[in-house]
Amino acid sequence: MAQNTSPAVMAQRIEPHDSLDYFPTPPWAVRALCEHLDTWGSIGAASCWEPACGSGDMVRALKGYFGEVAGSDVHDYGGPDQDEVADFLFPALPALADGWPAGAPDWIITNPPFRLAEAFALRALDLAGEGVALLVRTSFLEGVGRHERLFARFPPEWILQFTERVPMVKGRLDGGASTATAYCWIVWVQPCPSGSGRAPRHPTHFPAFRWLPPCRRRLERPGDYPEA
Template sequence: MIQHSFAFSPAVMAQRSEPGDSLDFFPTPPWATRAFVQHVALPVLGARICDTVLEPACGEGHMAAPLAETFVSVDASDIHPYGYGAVLDFLLDAPASFDPADWIITNPPFNRAVEFAWTALGMARRGVALLVRTQWLHTDERYQLFSRRAPSLIGYSVERIPMHRGRWEPEGDTMTDYCWVCWSRELPPRAPFWIPPGQRKALTRPSDAARFAKPAPAPLLERGA
């Protein structure tokens, strides 16, 4: 029998669905995951390279593969068959279909991130980290989550993290701010943390474009063209 470290909310077990054209797929630049591991997960949250990690919204592996550069085991899955990891619905199939993990680290669908948080908190042995837009911190729904389960740490990315629908663009840009909302069984809530600038340049690897990038879709022709 699997023992869970966090209280579990049964209200989040409703099935979610995603359209076949991947409208909810915004890949995380690999450097952003490496920056989180280097500046937050290992030195602040106390994660260890021997820890196991679950990435339940893996897409094409843009976050799971960089996590596997550090952690001994990274299980990846997604509701949509992107060709990387198992095809599982985290909100419907958890916890029975997932092996226990020390950490659940993911970039969840924006509109399902609260459900992802509650489900992950009911499964992870050591902690949870979600990469979300900073605007996600607001609204009554998030207040209900945070008032019941206060994050141990919110890590703000000083450097903006460009995300584009359906693909990673190595030279992409954005005006959207992101942060990591983290819970740890072993740490009390602490002051916010800022991931320093310069991570994109420092942590992008020459092989990343070949591994993770793909061409942008061709523009649609106007009618009559």
């Protein structure tokens, strides 16, 4: 049998251990998440931190929904929407945390480096006041060790599986790209503090699985992609 070598099949997100793993997120995929969050509870007054923002593509999309959005990255990409160069996994909070009343944002939302996604999830869950959302390959849901370290200890609220593929290209946004990789959003909602007005999570909580219906055409905006 001949090997399938089409670009979509071969475009796998496999990076060297020392790579920055920079795959910018198409803004429409961020808007799909935000629309879902808005159906659960208003995020218009909430603060949000994107700690692997690259040149700021996700930050720009988040600003259309959240009241306050800050972006940082371990590398200086030079974009106007990157507020600070900071290592998200470093114990100390970056200077931009001074802008949050509680010293941490309401939400942390990011497309993390794949090999660090589990560490990003655990760090974000330790910091965020209301919730965490990570855009990951669907295969991230697999793994006995990851289940024991992350999902069994911190069950997510939703797994939002894209029915459309979310093409991502190393180092740039490309509206004409294709991919064979499936992606989903994993969303955790923090236990509700007393007086929050939200129902507390049941101790035996199980994640809700949702399909994100086709939405790319509806959610893309002029200017989302740089000119060729």
